[in-house]
Amino acid sequence: MAYGFLDVATTASVRAAQAQMGSAGLWEGFESDRSFDRFTEREMAFIAARDSFYMATVSETGWPYVQHRGGPRGFVKAIDDRTLAFADYRGNRQYISVGNVAADDRACLILVDYPRRARLKIYAHVEIVALDADPGLAALVGDPAGKGRPERIFRLRLEAFDWNCPQHITPRFTEAELASVLVPVQERIAALENENARLRATLDLQGKI
Numbered sequence: 001m002a003y004g005f006l007d008v009a010t011t012a013s014v015r016a017a018q019a020q021m022g023s024a025g026l027w028e029g030f031e032s033d034r035s036f037d038r039f040t041e042r043e044m045a046f047i048a049a050r051d052s053f054y055m056a057t058v059s060e061t062g063w064p065y066v067q068h069r070g071g072p073r074g075f076v077k078a079i080d081d082r083t084l085a086f087a088d089y090r091g092n093r094q095y096i097s098v099g100n101v102a103a104d105d106r107a108c109l110i111l112v113d114y115p116r117r118a119r120l121k122i123y124a125h126v127e128i129v130a131l132d133a134d135p136g137l138a139a140l141v142g143d144p145a146g147k148g149r150p151e152r153i154f155r156l157r158l159e160a161f162d163w164n165c166p167q168h169i170t171p172r173f174t175e176a177e178l179a180s181v182l183v184p185v186q187e188r189i190a191a192l193e194n195e196n197a198r199l200r201a202t203l204d205l206q207g208k209i
Helices: 004-009 012-021 024-028 041-048 096-103 135-141 175-205
Strands: 052-058 064-070 077-080 083-089 106-113 118-129 150-164
Touching: 004 118, 004 150, 012 024, 041 077, 041 106, 041 118, 052 096, 064 096, 077 135, 083 118, 083 135, 096 118, 106 150, 135 150
Parallel strands: none
Antiparallel strands: 052 064, 052 106, 077 083, 083 150, 106 118, 118 150
16 A cells, blocks of 8 residues: 655665665555545644744755745645645755755755644645735735845645654744643732732731731
8 A cells, every 4th residue: 555755755775775674674564545645634733833844955966955944834735635736935045955955856845843843744746936926925925024035935736744752852842832731820829929918908907017
């Protein structure tokens, strides 16, 4: 049966490494269908909740380049069940990823939910879209807060995805996530402080302070 991500990733040298390490049989006998060539609601919700990801591309000389991409939560948009898009904002102006995908449109993305220790990896073909070539798409992927200057759009056509195991993912929390978790604690502290002030006022009236 199909195993989309491994069907792409497993080359002759990978198979040789699996055979050397005694794991080749694990995948040769795989019988489930994990083609994973269309996002389900689960993946779309996961992607919409992310505020960063890592993207790997390869240059003409064969050197890989991994770039961290960040933005407001949900800045990567699922256009449909096989297409993602995000705005590319002006940065250090090295344009390594832009140049790499112009020569080879293949890329690999890893998106991580650190608090829940979940990791999604995606193989995709990348297309560079000019902002004025698709105004509707530009409006969709743009930052409403206008904090950056978009230069182009990255549109990604899904080849295959897979979920990684949670091993070695250390839970990390953003300020917003911590603030949300601490709301009940802060409310409880405020209630205790109010109760303490009330008791002190009562004791003061009774001359016991």
